[in-house]
Amino acid sequence: MRTLCASTLIGEVFVVLFAACVAMKMTDVSTAVIWGVSGAVMLGCVLLCGMITRRGAVPIGWALQLGLIATGLLLPTMYALGVIFAGLWWCSVHYGRKIDVIKEERSKAERERQTVGVPA
Known part of the structure; x- marks a missing residue:
């Protein structure tokens, strides 16, 4: 999930x-x-990249998405871009979690094979 x-x-x-x-x-x-708000949003995005696996990071990401949509009040094009990025955020979280589960299952299966002594 972290990478996505x-x-x-x-x-x-x-x-x-x-x-x-x-x-x-x-x-x-x-x-x-403009630069104060934009700078705060950009800094928030970068900081969130580093803490994405921590508890509460995904809801903070959703707040950032809503903030991005709200910037459409100043620049109407941002409504569309905000909605697009909210969709990308949903996909990143949803499919990222699925990928994490698959990786964990494969890792668990590999550990079991090594415990039993079966070559990969």
Whole structure:
């Protein structure tokens, strides 16, 4: 799950970065506010990459997704991008957990084979 979720979050960092550049030109919001909010979101995404396997990280990721969708108030294109990334986040969590279960089953089977002495 870690790899898929981290990939989604890093993708979001780039989207937020580019959206901030666009928002500076297309909105009347001050540059300080745009970069303050964008910087906080980007920092949150990067920090969450490092703690994705910890308890409570997935709900924090969902909060980031809702925040990304909410940025559509300033830049309407972000509604669509936010929904797309929320879908990617769901896929990353859902399929990442399935992959983790499969890896654990394979690891368990390998340990059992080594215990019994059957060559792989």
